[in-house]
Amino acid sequence: MSTVGRETPRERYRAQVRAEIKERAWEQIAAAGAPGLSLNAIAKQMGMSGPALYRYFAGRDELITELIRDAYRSLADTVRSEAASGADLAGLGRALRAWALQDAQRYFLIYGTPVPGYRAPDDITAIASEIMEALLDAAAHPAGDAAPGTDDGHPDARLETHLARHRDWAAGHPAQPAALRRALHFWTRLHGILSLELAGHFTGMGLDPAELYDNELRHLTP
Amino acid sequence: MSTVGRETPRERYRAQVRAEIKERAWEQIAAAGAPGLSLNAIAKQMGMSGPALYRYFAGRDELITELIRDAYRSLADTVRSEAASGADLAGLGRALRAWALQDAQRYFLIYGTPVPGYRAPDDITAIASEIMEALLDAAAHPAGDAAPGTDDGHPDARLETHLARHRDWAAGHPAQPAALRRALHFWTRLHGILSLELAGHFTGMGLDPAELYDNELRHLTP
DNA sequence: TGTACATCAGTGAACGCGCGTTCACTGATGTAC
DNA sequence: TGTACATCAGTGAACGCGCGTTCACTGATGTAC
Numbered sequence: 001m002s003t004v005g006r007e008t009p010r011e012r013y014r015a016q017v018r019a020e021i022k023e024r025a026w027e028q029i030a031a032a033g034a035p036g037l038s039l040n041a042i043a044k045q046m047g048m049s050g051p052a053l054y055r056y057f058a059g060r061d062e063l064i065t066e067l068i069r070d071a072y073r074s075l076a077d078t079v080r081s082e083a084a085s086g087a088d089l090a091g092l093g094r095a096l097r098a099w100a101l102q103d104a105q106r107y108f109l110i111y112g113t114p115v116p117g118y119r120a121p122d123d124i125t126a127i128a129s130e131i132m133e134a135l136l137d138a139a140a141h142p143a144g145d146a147a148p149g150t151d152d153g154h155p156d157a158r159l160e161t162h163l164a165r166h167r168d169w170a171a172g173h174p175a176q177p178a179a180l181r182r183a184l185h186f187w188t189r190l191h192g193i194l195s196l197e198l199a200g201h202f203t204g205m206g207l208d209p210a211e212l213y214d215n216e217l218r219h220l221t222p
Numbered sequence: 223m224s225t226v227g228r229e230t231p232r233e234r235y236r237a238q239v240r241a242e243i244k245e246r247a248w249e250q251i252a253a254a255g256a257p258g259l260s261l262n263a264i265a266k267q268m269g270m271s272g273p274a275l276y277r278y279f280a281g282r283d284e285l286i287t288e289l290i291r292d293a294y295r296s297l298a299d300t301v302r303s304e305a306a307s308g309a310d311l312a313g314l315g316r317a318l319r320a321w322a323l324q325d326a327q328r329y330f331l332i333y334g335t336p337v338p339g340y341r342a343p344d345d346i347t348a349i350a351s352e353i354m355e356a357l358l359d360a361a362a363h364p365a366g367d368a369a370p371g372t373d374d375g376h377p378d379a380r381l382e383t384h385l386a387r388h389r390d391w392a393a394g395h396p397a398q399p400a401a402l403r404r405a406l407h408f409w410t411r412l413h414g415i416l417s418l419e420l421a422g423h424f425t426g427m428g429l430d431p432a433e434l435y436d437n438e439l440r441h442l443t444p
Numbered sequence: 445t446g447t448a449c450a451t452c453a454g455t456g457a458a459c460g461c462g463c464g465t466t467c468a469c470t471g472a473t474g475t476a477c
Numbered sequence: 478t479g480t481a482c483a484t485c486a487g488t489g490a491a492c493g494c495g496c497g498t499t500c501a502c503t504g505a506t507g508t509a510c
Contacts (some may be wrong), residue, residue, distance in 0.1 A: 204391075
């Protein structure tokens with residue numbers, strides 16, 4: 001029976017060191033990308049010997065997985081707290097951008113180039129679903145949508161029909177097809193701009209990514 | 223004075239070996255991502271010793287840069303030949319998707335997680351401009367656009383004003399603001415979907431990325 | 445309060461590995477007379 | 478057509494490096510009586 005909340009000094013110390021290891025890891029990732037992360041380098045930076053880190057993490061892979069988990073957790077918390085305070089998609093979008101700009105490599109740890117063999121553990125997939133859910137909440141918020149298939153002329157009609165039939169990913173969320181569409185567009189369109197911006201593809205183009213971003217937000221909240 | 227086109231057997235052989243090195247490099251990248259690329263491993267795979275590769279490339283960095291250049295070149299050629307044959311944005315979009323699906327890691331070499339220190343040489347930036355130019359050609363193709371700022375109520379008005387004022391990136395291209403907008407939306411929106419799809423973020427969601435993609439294409443060609 | 449024991453953080457040496465890269469050399473291919 | 482020389486692809490040994498990870502050990506911190 002674990003006495004929750006009652007932390008022994010040793011436990012506190014452990015948690016502290018673990019946290020510092022992760023901090024240094026993030027610094028390294030920011031400096032050289034995820035592939036450049038090295039346990040020995042972290043240890044040296046903290047003034048301890050390499051093997052000491054194995055008291056805190058089973059190995060390099062576990063550390064990286066933990067960082068990915070934290071990144072997802074951080075994004076999910078950001079997006080959920082925004083949705084919980086009644087923000088619409090535009091509000092969520094602004095929160096997302098602020099979060100992404102805080103640390104580009106953290107963003108890319110989630111949405112960047114995938115490592116061919118890697119498969120995220122289930123609990124991380126679950127966090128990804130939390131994010132989707134928060135998006136759906138916000139997308140459904142204005143409510144009063146046109147019923148699916150009614151306005152047959154508009155360009156999204158076909159997509160909404162598709163979404164109405166393939167809504168497994170919405171995990172039972174009672175959103176209207178139009179809300180499903182908005183949530184998806186939020187995700188794909190904002191990611192499109194953000195990832196290009198964070199990777200530096202707009203530099204030297206002389207235009208303002210924020211303007212592009214706001215424009216997409218306007219499209220999502222009519 | 224170089225006799226262009228007249229290739230000596232030695233030159234032919236050199237070009238052939240260089241090409242095979244790159245092929246093996248692409249295989250390795252497909253298998254383990256760009257960070258896993260190793261000169262020694264390539265050499266071993268080709269049945270030669272490691273140092274032999276230095277006859278063909280100055281080092282690992284030069285090889286990677288060359289691969290990036292080839293990736294850009296390939297994409298630019300794809301997109302230009304499509305534009306040259308009079309395709310509209312939708313046609314370009316389909317060509318882009320086919321190209322991306324051919325080799326996900328090649329796509330990510332251009333649009334994936336950036337390596338913090340890396341700065342692409344100027345000639346690669348120039349190829350990126352070629353791509354943008356082809357996009358603008360196709361975006362301007364239907365012509366007969368509304369004059370900028372006329373239809374003040376539509377959600378893109380503000381963006382088009384911004385683009386009309388910041389069109390350095392269009393490099394003197396005579397496209398209307400609405401065409402600039404379409405070219406940009408093409409780029410950011412399709413990249414959004416493609417990169418998520420190639421990274422596997424749609425797997426398990428039970429929806430068809432192609433449907434999402436087509437929907438965006440429909441938005442771009444009214 | 446004091447002693448005996450268990451827990452656990454951290455060390456230092458060591459292992460094996462693969463990496464990029466250099467260097468002096470061999471042997472085959474091409475060139476000039 | 479034949480010989481002398483230059484070019485150049487590829488080898489094998491070697492260098493130094495940093496990596497992840499293991500292991501037996503030390504010394505400090507906490508626990509039980």
